[in-house]
Amino acid sequence: MERIKQRKGSSVKGIAVLKAVLLFFLLHSLVPSAVAQDTTSRATEPCYRCRLRGLLIGESVVYAGTLYGLSRAWYNNPLTNFKFFNDNREWLQIDKVGHMVTAYQIARVSAQAYEWAGLSERKAALYAGLTGVIFQTPIEILDGFSPEYGFSVGDMIANVAGPALYTAQYLTWGELRIQPKFSFHYTALARERPNLLGKHWNDRWLKDYNGQTYWLSVNPSSFAGRDTRLPKWLNVAVGYGIHDMVSAEVAGSMERGFRPYRQYYLSLDVDFTRIKTRKKTLKTVFFLLNTLKMPAPTLEYNGRNGFRFHTLYY
Template sequence: MEPIKERKKRDRNGIKRGVLIGFLGVFLLNALTGFTQDTTRRTSEPCYRCRLRGLLIGETVVYSTTIYGLSKAWYNNPLTNFHFFNDNHEWLQIDKVGHMLTAYQIARISAQAYRWTGLSDKKAALYAGLTGLIFQTPIEILDGFSPEYGFSVGDMAANIAGPALYTSQYLAWGELRIQPKFSFHNTPLYKVRKELLGSTWHDRWLKDYNGQTYWLSVNPSAFGSRDSKFPRWLNVAAGYGIQDMVAAETPKSIERGYRPYRQYYLSLDIDFTRIKTRHKALKTVFFLLNTLKIPAPTLEYNGRNGFRFHALYF
């Protein structure tokens, strides 16, 4: 991929995640007390049908406006015939994990909103799964008509996997037992290509894949017996990261003197939503914190250095 095209696509991926998660995060905070209430215990019966109608209309209007504005900003050249672009070899596939996490978080946040409208957990999970998919799909389709990009089957598969992971758990278990999470730390690699990896901290946590780690945080107590002494809030997390990628493609990173490699992690984590509290604001804080993997002692394995232990890794 040419450097300019590489940079533009990288910028779009970062902006896409930031805009979509940011929009839904603000939407959640605006309904702070409503979305986090226990929907199984209601002392009054508001008009839940009205809430659902208003929520769907609001989502449609805001999202349509957002997509229209972003399409004007992103797609500067006239659209062409629909075509595909295979980017599955780029960034050691960590960008696909990022797509999955984004779509999952959209579904997770949306589900809270749907519960606020009176839907059951399973119905909310189904609606949220569709929302997570719908929020991403139009952008991928527009990419297919853009001469600068192209429809990525890998991106689309990841966009489906995220909401599917959320919805399937509620259909199977009635709760979340496996949760994708995110962590980030600064790396010096951004100095090599600031235009690609970001010049400021805000840019780097979106653009520098070398500092990003994606996790699957599993709650062991949910798979055990109710009499288990294992803390219900304690999780075990498996992570994936990359290093020394200063270009989208591995050979181009090697040309610049770097040897890209994959990193695998095993660590402890906290499921904040399993910490019991009656405080609605604290429930919201816990809900938002569950997007992030907490800093914790971590065992790393990579093909270059073998096993490494981090006393505290984020």
């Protein structure tokens, strides 16, 4: 069960991230006007209706194709009665954080697409929140009917929390002030169990939870008001990671001679979307970069070694 649950958690996360990036390029990079919204006259509204219709059709096709591909690749055995599986103790909960961040990024990408299709920021945020939840929910339901897995309440809560964070910020502040982000570094632990944590560099970033760090990147200037002298692009980020987990369970890792522990981080970051530019291509690059936490000096605290300072952490 351990191997199966690892494949499920990391693969869902990786495929969802790639799907979000693919959807972004499909709906923006391949559309001449990208995210920019033309508000010159009401004569353009039929065009917006066409965009929204095409967007919903495109999302439905991608959605159906993704579910079909997942069902063919993962669920080899016939589906059984619906059941639950409690995996909340696995991987020191970092996989749940990954679910939350992935669902948030799907909502963020979707919101840009809905704005391109003519919706207001508020409506786009609402639609995007629903999209983030809808894209993830059927995967959990299929898991519930699968004999190998089971419906994870913890995963489902994380899948809702991510889009909820996105939508709530627009409903409250009309902008994004707190952004979940991701960073990764390679660890030697993957060599201990390559089948579980990844054999090659291109799959370790998905499977080796020890190298993953998830962040909440906060923009102080947006809370300080218009008169602040703080750079608008400067963020403060708090992060969470784990180490010495070579098994889904702490006990399993300890049996192999490791002592798992949690890691907490405090660092600086950049909100690229607050850097002003008129070039649409650069806006697209900044939008994508905002998925990642930028390398920066970082203070770490963990239960084994106490405080540590990293000159440059990623």
